[in-house]
Amino acid sequence: MKVLKFGGTSVADAKNINRVIDIILENKRDTVVVVSALGGITDNLIKLATLASKGDMGYKTLFSSICERHNQIIRDLIKPKEKEKILREINIKYKELEEVIENIFTTKELSLSALDAAMSFGEQLSVYIISEAIKNRNILCEFTDARTLIKTDDKFGSANVDIEKSYKIISNYFKNKKNLSIMGGFIASTQKGITTTLSRGGSDYTAALIGAALNVSTIEIWTDVDGLMTADPKKMKDALLIPEISYSEAEEMAYSGAKVIHPKTIKPAVLKGIPIYIKNTFNPKGVGTKISNEKENRK
Numbered sequence: 001m002k003v004l005k006f007g008g009t010s011v012a013d014a015k016n017i018n019r020v021i022d023i024i025l026e027n028k029r030d031t032v033v034v035v036s037a038l039g040g041i042t043d044n045l046i047k048l049a050t051l052a053s054k055g056d057m058g059y060k061t062l063f064s065s066i067c068e069r070h071n072q073i074i075r076d077l078i079k080p081k082e083k084e085k086i087l088r089e090i091n092i093k094y095k096e097l098e099e100v101i102e103n104i105f106t107t108k109e110l111s112l113s114a115l116d117a118a119m120s121f122g123e124q125l126s127v128y129i130i131s132e133a134i135k136n137r138n139i140l141c142e143f144t145d146a147r148t149l150i151k152t153d154d155k156f157g158s159a160n161v162d163i164e165k166s167y168k169i170i171s172n173y174f175k176n177k178k179n180l181s182i183m184g185g186f187i188a189s190t191q192k193g194i195t196t197t198l199s200r201g202g203s204d205y206t207a208a209l210i211g212a213a214l215n216v217s218t219i220e221i222w223t224d225v226d227g228l229m230t231a232d233p234k235k236m237k238d239a240l241l242i243p244e245i246s247y248s249e250a251e252e253m254a255y256s257g258a259k260v261i262h263p264k265t266i267k268p269a270v271l272k273g274i275p276i277y278i279k280n281t282f283n284p285k286g287v288g289t290k291i292s293n294e295k296e297n298r299k
């Protein structure tokens with residue numbers, strides 16, 4: 001069993017989502033897919049909530065453009081026969097988001113829990129659209145609301161996961177699942193069912209939690225760069241790809257600001273000895289970076 005996680009750029013538009021589905025097709029069985037919000041959407045949702053909290057009516061235009069971005073993908077990827085039904089379903093989600101934002105507009109208050117509720121729509125929308133796009137390519141696929149599987153405390157914005165409880169729920173949930181499963185990263189909920197998030201970039205962490213709970217063979221983080229590099233390639237032209245690295249070195253790089261992987265991703269994997277591969281959706285044949293203890297053990 002494997003976990004494949006695809007980041008925001010990988011699912012930013014219809015063309016990229018089709019690339020992602022090609023990669024999923026190679027792994028189809030016994031795979032859990034974790035997806036981020038469409039690239040840029042989480043930032044837009046924060047902007048949306050902030051505008052509303054300031055009483056700025058401009059939020060309405062931004063709200064429409066967020067919906068339109070998702071609708072465009074539905075128009076691009078879904079067969080005409082299915083389109084109406086899916087647009088109807090997604091409209092229910094838009095209404096829910098609108099209510100969250102209108103409430104912020106009315107109260108002029110942006111609590112961390114309201115912000116989590118708003119941000120969660122990025123993954124709620126992306127997972128639904130991507131699951132339908134997968135079905136549209138004749139692959140059986142079931143989508144799950146990550147909030148029912150990952151339980152946290154109420155530290156909104158960067159909630160702490162109740163590992164024991166979540167692993168129990170996850171392993172029970174997947175016990176008899178045979179088809180491809182897909183869920184959104186980043187989002188979770190408190191014991192009472194209130195939406196929380198795992199902090200920005202937290203979809204990687206979701207993938208690691210699912211992988212560790214299910215004792216998978218590998219966790220693959222599919223992103224828009226070839227892997228971990230010796231330096232930031234945007235600043236240093238001669239940055240080199242690191243093909244193999246230990247958990248502790250990777251964790252140190254992540255905590256010191258390398259954006260490729262969320263720092264919390266490493267721990268669940270180390271504890272179960274599951275290798276993490278960082279791979280590039282736009283260069284799937286590339287070797288990527290393997291994070292494990294193998295290199296150290298060879299010494």
Ligand code: ASP
Pocket residue numbers: 007008036037042043122185186199200201202203204
């Ligand atoms: N969508 C969330 C963010 O932009 C989580 C993630 O992409 O990992 O931070």
Ligand code: MG
Pocket residue numbers: 007201204259260261262
């Ligand atoms: Mg990321």
